[in-house]
Amino acid sequence: MGLTKTQIFNVEQNELAVIFKVLSNPARIAILQYISRQDACICNDIVDEIGLAQPTISQHLKELKSIDLIRGEIEGKKVCYCINLPKWTAIQDLLNSFFNTTKSNCC
Amino acid sequence: MGLTKTQIFNVEQNELAVIFKVLSNPARIAILQYISRQDACICNDIVDEIGLAQPTISQHLKELKSIDLIRGEIEGKKVCYCINLPKWTAIQDLLNSFFNTTKSNCC
C-alpha cells in the first residue's frame, strides 16, 4: 500500500490535500518564513540559515515551486526565490473557504 | 533518512507542520467535510460514505483526534464524532496568522 486512493475523492479534496502536504514539513515552513523576511528576494543563504544540506534545500524549494507558492528567478549564477504573492493569497483564501464551510454546519 | 530533523526548527514551525500534515490527506479532508455536513454528530457511516476499509477510517480518525480537531463520544457501542469547534477556529486563526505574517514582508 502506501498509496493514497486519490481516485475516490473529488478535485477539491485532492487539491487541498496537496497544498497541505507541501506545507507539512517544518523545513519548508522555515524556508517560506526566511524568504519572506528578506524583503527582496534572496538566494541560497537559505542553506546557511536552515541547517540542512544544499541538495535537501533544493528539493524542498522544488516542492514549494510545484504548487507555485514561490518563484525562482535566475540572476547570473545565483537564483533568487520569492513568495508568489497572488498564489499565496489565493491559497490562503482557499483554505479559509474550507475552514469556514466545514465549520458552518457543525454540531 | 526519512526522518524530519525537527530539532533544528522552532516550536511554531513544528506545530504548523504537524497541523498541515494531519490535513494533508484527501480521506481526512473528506471525513472532516462529511462529519460537519451531518449537523449532529455521526458515527461510522463514514466507512460507507468514504470508500475505504473500516480500519483505515479508524486510523484517519485517530490522526484527526491527535491534534484535537475532532472529538469522539461513546454512545453505547457506537462512537459519535464531531468537529471540535474551538480547536477548529484556533487552528484556522493560527494558519491565517502564518499566512499574514509571511505575506506582510514579501518582495
Added chain:
DNA sequence: TTCTATTATCGTAATATTTCTATATACAAA
C-alpha cells in the same frame, strides 16, 4: 579556456504513510 561558485539532479538509505486483513475489545440484545 580553465577555475570556481551556485544550483539542480541522481542514487540511495532510513523512516513514515497508506491501506488492508485478521483479530481483539466493548457493548447490547436475545
Added chain:
DNA sequence: TTTGTATATAGAAATATTACGATAATAGAA
C-alpha cells in the same frame, strides 16, 4: 451466556518522504 454489531489495534505490504553524498550543469571570474 451467547450472539452480533461497532470500533480499535496489530501486523504486514507497497509506496512515499526526508535527507545526504556524489555528480552534473551553468555561468561568471581569472
